[in-house]
Amino acid sequence: MEIMCLNGWGGTLHAALLPYLAEAAPDILCLQEVIHSPSSAQDWLTYRDGDHILLQRANLFRDVASALPEHVAVFCPAAQGELWDGDVSIPSQWGLATFVHRSLPIIGQAQGFVHKDYSAVGFGAHPRSRSAHGVRVWDHEAGRAVSVTHMHGLRDLAGKMDTPERKAQAQRLLELSRQVAAPDDLTVICGDFNVEPDSETLAILAGSGMTDLVTARGFESTRTSHYGKPGRFADYMLIDREDAVARFEVIRDPEVSDHCPLSLRV
Numbered sequence: 001m002e003i004m005c006l007n008g009w010g011g012t013l014h015a016a017l018l019p020y021l022a023e024a025a026p027d028i029l030c031l032q033e034v035i036h037s038p039s040s041a042q043d044w045l046t047y048r049d050g051d052h053i054l055l056q057r058a059n060l061f062r063d064v065a066s067a068l069p070e071h072v073a074v075f076c077p078a079a080q081g082e083l084w085d086g087d088v089s090i091p092s093q094w095g096l097a098t099f100v101h102r103s104l105p106i107i108g109q110a111q112g113f114v115h116k117d118y119s120a121v122g123f124g125a126h127p128r129s130r131s132a133h134g135v136r137v138w139d140h141e142a143g144r145a146v147s148v149t150h151m152h153g154l155r156d157l158a159g160k161m162d163t164p165e166r167k168a169q170a171q172r173l174l175e176l177s178r179q180v181a182a183p184d185d186l187t188v189i190c191g192d193f194n195v196e197p198d199s200e201t202l203a204i205l206a207g208s209g210m211t212d213l214v215t216a217r218g219f220e221s222t223r224t225s226h227y228g229k230p231g232r233f234a235d236y237m238l239i240d241r242e243d244a245v246a247r248f249e250v251i252r253d254p255e256v257s258d259h260c261p262l263s264l265r266v
Contacts, residue, residue, distance in 0.1 A: 001104070001139050001266055002026040003148055005190040005237055007033050007259040008064075010047070011057025013226070017256040022067040026263065028135070029068065029099040030150035032192045036061040036075055037083060037092040045083035045090055049123075056083055058090070061097050071099040076111050078131040078152075081123035094123065096152050096191075098133050107145065108136035110179045114151050114172040115165060127154040127165060132173055132191075134180035146188070146266070147181035149173065153193040153201070160231055162200040170201040174208055186244055186266060190237040192259060197233055210238035213248045213264065222250055226258040237262045 004026035008017060010033050021029065037045060037058040045058045057063060065073040077095035084090065100106055116129040134149030151173050154166055173189065181187045189210055195201045197215045206212070214222060214236050221232035239245060247265040 001028070001142070001146065003028045003030070003188055003190070003264045003266070004261055005030040005150060005235060006261040007152065007192040007235065007257055008060060009033055009257040009259065010035055010054065011060040011063065012055060012258075013256050014057045014063070016254055018063060018067045020254055020256045021064060025068060025070070027101045027104060028137070028148050029071070030096070030148065030190055031064060031099070032096045032150070032152035034061050034064075034075065034095055034097045035059065035083070035092055036077065036095070037090055040085065040090045040092070042085050042090075045085055045092065047083055058083070058092070064097065064099065068099050071101050072106065074098045074109070074133065076131045076133045077118065078113070078129045079119035079123045081119070095131055096133060096150065098135055098150070100135055100137060104137040104139065106135055107138050108147070108180055110134045110176055112172070112176050114169040114176070115154055126157050130154055130169065132176050134176050136180050136182070136185065145182060145185045147177065147185045148188045148190070149177040149180055150189070150191040151193070152191055153195060155194055160195050160199070166195060167200050167204070170204040174205060187240040188237065188264065190262065192235050194234055196231065202236065205238055209240050211242045212236050212238045213245065214250065214262070217248060219250045222260050222262065224252070224255040224258055224260055226255060235259055235262055237264055239264070
């Protein structure tokens with residue numbers, strides 16, 4: 001079974017992202033920074049936040065679902081705000097999505113918030129609402145249940161330092177994972193955590209018996225050449241039984257986002 005985790009960057013590199021996902025077709029795809037604008041027929045809309053202006057793929061959730069037709073797709077919105085088609089505002093939902101191959105029975109799942117609650121009247125002030133999603137599947141080939149939970153961690157304008165909000169977020173992520181997983185499950189927690197390797201977030205997860213594969217295996221970055229800021233880590237993938245890992249990669253080529261895909265085979 002292959003589990004992939006990726007921040008899709010709102011589909012900014014759509015032309016590279018969609019063919020890559022269609023070819024890779026991981027059994028479980030955990031995708032963050034996903035746009036869903038069901039009232040718009042446009043391919044692209046614009047996100048505006050002060051001086052921060054970024055093109056967004058208007059219906060990235062639909063696009064990825066079309067690229068993975070053999071997967072069950074679940075979209076988990078964190079907020080609905082405005083994207084722009086020229087001078088026309090378009091209501092657009094922002095969040096994360098999970099795609100599970102139809103050969104894997106989904107025998108449990110949970111969706112919740114690790115920071116704030118659903119923001120229905122705008123994306124809100126930073127740090128914004130953040131959701132998480134977990135699925136429990138049965139792997140018939142291995143004869144076991146596997147639980148996978150992911151989140152998109154808080155973006156704090158001050159940086160990636162530890163904060164009380166990030167500590168609470170990590171604890172809620174762990175609680176959601178425990179809500180999904182049974183005691184004997186192989187358990188994975190992943191996502192764009194928006195923290196450094198020495199963070200309190202990773203310490204909390206490590207204290208629960210989880211091993212982070214990015215840092216434990218010596219990878220020096222999870223960002224691509226499209227990310228120009230300092231701090232080369234954001235994405236992590238943790239597992240409770242490292243001996244179950246058949247392969248783990250931080251994929252640097254092709255570049256399909258400003259984040260690298262994390263690929264775990266168990």
